[in-house]
Every structure is written in C-alpha cells, then in structure tokens.
Amino acid sequence: FTVRPEAPTSFPRMDTSLNSIGLYYSTSTGNTETVAGYISTAVGVEAEEIGNVSGDEIMQHEAIIVGAPTWHTGADEQRSGTEWDQWLYSTLPKLDMTGKKVAIFGVGDQESYGDNFCDAAGELFDLFQARGAEMKYGHTSQEGYNHNESKAVRGDKFCGLMCDEDNQYDLSEDRVKNWVSQLKKEGFM
Ligand SMILES: Cc1cc2nc3c(=O)[nH]c(=O)nc-3n(C[C@H](O)[C@H](O)[C@H](O)COP(=O)(O)O)c2cc1C
Incomplete structure (x- = not known):
C-alpha cells in the first residue's frame, strides 16, 4: 500500500459540477x-x-437556487421582508443572468395567508427572468397544498418548490428530496 506523505485536513471538492451550483436564501x-x-x-x-x-x-x-419567505402580504414589490428586498432591486438589476439556470423555492404559510401563499417566490421568479435567466427548472404541482391564491403560480404549477414550515413542516424534507431529483432529471445540475 502507499502512504500519503501528509494527510490533508480537508479535501478539496472533487466534483467540479457541484462547484457550479450556488444556493442562496434569506430568513426572518x-x-x-x-x-x-x-x-x-x-x-x-x-x-x-x-x-x-x-x-x-x-x-x-x-446554476443558482434561490429561496425566500413571504412577510409583506399582498405587496407588489419587496414581498419577502428580508434582505432579498434590497438585493433584488439594487444588485440584481446590474447582473446579466443570460444563460444562467435559476431554480426557486419559497417558504410561506398556506393556512393563515392562503390568498398570498409564497408570493415572494413569484417575485424572485419574475425578476430573475427579467435579467435573462432560464427559469424552466423545478416547477411543481400545486397538489397537496391548501392555498386559494399564490403569486408563485405560473400556468397551473408553482414556479418552484414551495414549503410550509408552519403547517406542513413534516413534508419539507421529502419535498426537497423529490425536487432535487427533479432538478437533476431536468438537467439543472
Ligand atoms: C406578519 C406576517 C405576514 C406573513 N405573510 C405571509 C404571506 O403573505 N404569505 C405567506 O405565504 N406567508 C406569510 N407569512 C408566513 C411566513 O412567510 C412563514 O412563517 C415563513 O415560514 C417565515 O419564514 P422565515 O422564518 O424564513 O422568515 C407571514 C407571517 C407573518 C407573521
């Protein structure tokens, strides 16, 4: 057998495809x-x-995964009530997202805010799309949720993965696993 002269304390990431994925969120x-x-x-x-x-x-x-909660119920702009509100309107307009793959996730409360479930996710979707990003990845069915309306719906689907930690926290982990499998199948990563 061969002995390594010096065992590295941390390994560099070997899979370069993983390095090309960014994951960003905000939270309150x-x-x-x-x-x-x-x-x-x-x-x-x-x-x-x-x-x-x-x-x-x-x-x-x-490829970039971005996620936000919704706090500003019914707002047209700055729906998240977090750092995104600043970032989307001051930093994003300076970036050319042409050719970038972007997938969205949202976190909201479908029971207390059923007319505005995860609205901020729809705002992220629109603004990244407006900068030229490819937004076709990770859209999901609205089945299994109890909302009336959501600005995160495009066509008959959510524009990304929606989670509800207030009412369906026990579903989130599996929803994420399925969503990540979907993203892989769709060629997002
Ligand atoms: C004052 C207030 C307003 C909210 N407005 C909405 C809303 O419009 N839509 C929604 O889906 N959730 C709404 N929520 C629920 C939060 O988005 C939800 O609790 C979320 O998990 C918070 O995420 P965070 O802990 O990452 O900030 C609201 C909650 C509060 C307390």
Missing part, C-alpha cells in the same frame, strides 16, 4: 434557513444568506 425567523439546509444536504453545496454575498460571487455559478 429561520424557516427558510431550515429548508435551505435540506436543499444543501440534498445537493451537496453550502447555503448562504443573500445579504452576505456579492453579485460577482453569484455570477461564478452556472
């Missing part, structure tokens, strides 16, 4: 962070708070 009370954590585990990349990253950092990735 931690729920979106929880879901981002499930995605992080399923994909094998670290989740980062959007408030801590520059536009340049994000642009290094070929």
Whole structure:
C-alpha cells in the first residue's frame, strides 16, 4: 500500500459540477434557513444568506437556487421582508443572468395567508427572468397544498418548490428530496 506523505485536513471538492451550483436564501425567523439546509444536504453545496454575498460571487455559478419567505402580504414589490428586498432591486438589476439556470423555492404559510401563499417566490421568479435567466427548472404541482391564491403560480404549477414550515413542516424534507431529483432529471445540475 502507499502512504500519503501528509494527510490533508480537508479535501478539496472533487466534483467540479457541484462547484457550479450556488444556493442562496434569506430568513426572518429561520424557516427558510431550515429548508435551505435540506436543499444543501440534498445537493451537496453550502447555503448562504443573500445579504452576505456579492453579485460577482453569484455570477461564478452556472446554476443558482434561490429561496425566500413571504412577510409583506399582498405587496407588489419587496414581498419577502428580508434582505432579498434590497438585493433584488439594487444588485440584481446590474447582473446579466443570460444563460444562467435559476431554480426557486419559497417558504410561506398556506393556512393563515392562503390568498398570498409564497408570493415572494413569484417575485424572485419574475425578476430573475427579467435579467435573462432560464427559469424552466423545478416547477411543481400545486397538489397537496391548501392555498386559494399564490403569486408563485405560473400556468397551473408553482414556479418552484414551495414549503410550509408552519403547517406542513413534516413534508419539507421529502419535498426537497423529490425536487432535487427533479432538478437533476431536468438537467439543472
Ligand atoms: C406578519 C406576517 C405576514 C406573513 N405573510 C405571509 C404571506 O403573505 N404569505 C405567506 O405565504 N406567508 C406569510 N407569512 C408566513 C411566513 O412567510 C412563514 O412563517 C415563513 O415560514 C417565515 O419564514 P422565515 O422564518 O424564513 O422568515 C407571514 C407571517 C407573518 C407573521
């Protein structure tokens, strides 16, 4: 057998395809962070708070997963009530997302806010699309949710993965696993 002269304390990431995926979220009370954590585990990349990253950092990735909660019920703009509100209107307009693959996730409360379930996810979708990103990845069925309306619906589907840590926290991890499998099948990663 061969002996390594010096065992490395940490291994460099060997799979370069993983390095090309970025995972960004924001949170107010931690729920979106929880879901981002499930995605992080399923994909094998670290989740980062959007408030801590520059536009340049994000642009290094070929595929980007972004997620937000909704706090500003019924708002047309700045629906998240988190760092996204700033980032989407000050940083994103300076970035050319042409050719970038972007997948969205949202976290909301379908029972208390059933007319505005995960509205901020729809705002992320529209604004990334407006910058030229490819937004066809990770759309999901509305089945299994109890909302009336959502600005995150495109056609008859959600424009990404929607999770509800207030009412369906026990479904989130499996929803994430299925969604990540879907993203792989769709060629997102
Ligand atoms: C004042 C208030 C307003 C909210 N508005 C909405 C809403 O419009 N749509 C929605 O889906 N959830 C709404 N929610 C629920 C939060 O989005 C939900 O609890 C989410 O998990 C919070 O995520 P966070 O912990 O990452 O901030 C609201 C919650 C509160 C307390």
